Amino acid sequence: MLTRRIIPCLDVKNGRVVKGKKFANIVDVDSPEVLGKHYSDVGADELVFYDITASNEERKISLEFVSKVAQNINIPFCVGGGVSSIEDFTDILRRGADKVSINSSAVKNPELIREASLKFGAQCVVLSIDAKRNEQGSWSVYINGGRKKTDLDAIEWAKKGVELGAGEIVVNSIDEDGMKNGYDLELLKKITDAVNVPVIASGGAGEMSDFYNAIAYADVDGVLAASVFHFGEIKIEELKRYLASKNIEIRL
DSSP: OOEEEEEEEEEETEEEEEEEETTTEEEEEEEEHHHHHHHHHOOOOOOEEEEEEEEEEEEOOOOHHHHHHHHHSSEEEESSSSSSSHHHHHHHHHOOSSEEEHHHHHHTTTTHHHHHHHHHHHGGEEEEEEEEOTSSSSSEETTTTTEEEEEEEHHHHHHHHHHHHEEEHHHEEEETTTTTTOOHHHHHHHHHHHOOSSSESSSSSOOOOHHHHHHHHHOOOEEOOOHHHHHTTSOOHHHHHOOOTTTTBBOO
């Protein structure tokens, strides 16, 4: 049976971890290295760090925190935001990250997925998709931190990303981000049915049952959350025990 992953997400802005709702109303939480070490110590399976304004500000990711985080934790971590070249991948991985997440740059230059996968291996390449339901009932892909709508369909883009060499897909629901009403299960199920690589659910976790539903209904490999962990509303140790009690294979 597949072991599912619990993944805290740390959005970084100006060197600090922040959190908002629907990609807006941003508030300060803590430093990346302090929170990273905390989550490593309490049993998180992985961490994800996003420099959330890098793409929109058309600048490189701020990398000072990456080395500090790597020195403080003993679990895999992924870094994204403003990654637009093979050189960016090289720099991030050299500083100690295990994976690199790309979003806006992959939409603008899909060949970056292929190039990075060939150079570093598919396991290092994470395609992050910011998706929002449209009037037709399907989901459109957004870039630049959720600020710009594209013509891409989220499910088709996930399939294309895997064809190009992405080893993992993170599905961020803009509609549910920070709302704590649960993940977008319909969107997640469509993507897990469409691709043969791990899919990570993101956006909407509010209570423990939301994590279970994403795994049980949509068959995601990992569940990612931010504010419920940052503000102590859900403790990772308790979440893992809850999922284990529901017969979900989890690393305790």
